[in-house]
Amino acid sequence: AQTVTQSQPEMSVQEAETVTLSCTYDTSESDYYLFWYKQPPSRQMILVIRQEAYKQQNATENRFSVNFQKAAKSFSLKISDSQLGDAAMYFCAKTRNYGGSQGNLIFGKGTKLSVKP
Amino acid sequence: SQTIHQWPATLVQPVGSPLSLECTVEGTSNPNLYWYRQAAGRGLQLLFYSVGIGQISSEVPQNLSASRPQDRQFILSSKKLLLSDSGFYLCAWSVRLGATDTQYFGPGTRLTVL
Numbered sequence: 001a002q003t004v005t006q007s008q009p010e011m012s013v014q015e016a017e018t019v020t021l022s023c024t025y026d027t028s029e030s031d032y033y034l035f036w037y038k039q040p041p042s043r044q045m046i047l048v049i050r051q052e053a054y055k056q057q058n059a060t061e062n063r064f065s066v067n068f069q070k071a072a073k074s075f076s077l078k079i080s081d082s083q084l085g086d087a088a089m090y091f092c093a094k095t096r097n098y099g100g101s102q103g104n105l106i107f108g109k110g111t112k113l114s115v116k117p
Numbered sequence: 118s119q120t121i122h123q124w125p126a127t128l129v130q131p132v133g134s135p136l137s138l139e140c141t142v143e144g145t146s147n148p149n150l151y152w153y154r155q156a157a158g159r160g161l162q163l164l165f166y167s168v169g170i171g172q173i174s175s176e177v178p179q180n181l182s183a184s185r186p187q188d189r190q191f192i193l194s195s196k197k198l199l200l201s202d203s204g205f206y207l208c209a210w211s212v213r214l215g216a217t218d219t220q221y222f223g224p225g226t227r228l229t230v231l
Contacts, residue, residue, distance in 0.1 A: 035219070043205055045161075045222035091160065095218065105151075105220055107160040 002027050004094050006108035013082045014116050020067075021077045021111050023092030029053075032094060034068065034075045039089040039110070048090070051075065079113075087115045119144035121223040123208050129229045136181075136195040138226050140208030143189065148210040149218055150191040152183055155205040155225075167191060203230045 003026045013019035025034070036048040051059045051068050058066050063083075067076045079086055092108040120143045130136060142148050152164040163176045165183035173183050180199060184192045191208060206226045211218035
């Protein structure tokens with residue numbers, strides 16, 4: 001069975017500093033997509049960033065970037081210039097790329113990020 | 118732009134009572150729709166997904182059911198709630214973006230079964 005593992009239940013960062021959240025996964029597929037979602041206290045899941053496994057270039061969205069290591073099956077999220085609004089639960093997720101993924105989105109258990117002023 | 122609505126936002130129900138949670142999507146056609154449950158302190162569990170009207174696939178056998186009476190409407194139901202049905206229910210939609218489905222989530226419904 002495919003799994004997504006987030007080994008850091010909680011992380012803390014000082015405002016304006018950089019923090020990296022870890023994610024590893026298990027798969028036998030060669031083609032798939034990876035996501036990071038943010039869940040603030042409101043509990044709505046917000047897409048932060050996504051990465052296509054066939055692309056070597058790491059995805060970037062403003063202050064958020066990923067370090068995708070396909071061979072190591074690792075997909076970490078780096079948040080630069082951390083802001084108070086970044087405090088949330090962060091979930092790593094993986095899906096499969098084929099005709100109609102139809103719900104094959106597998107989530108990790110999440111990392112709770114705290115931002116200190 | 119696309120938006121997704123869920124209601125009610127909060128619900129408290131007694132054990133054995135029925136349940137109906139509704140999800141609607143605006144601004145897109147023929148989306149894939151999903152129901153997830155998030156128990157306290159845990160990750161998301163996919164319950165149902167639908168690729169079209171009347172087409173429902175169940176991921177986890179339980180006393181919940183789902184229906185899709187219209188293209189952009191997805192309903193989660195139960196005839197008799199159990200205590201274990203308590204949790205946070207999230208609806209999501211996706212349309213093929215590039216070569217995969219990126220899922221976008223609604224605001225969720227917090228269900229407490231007493």
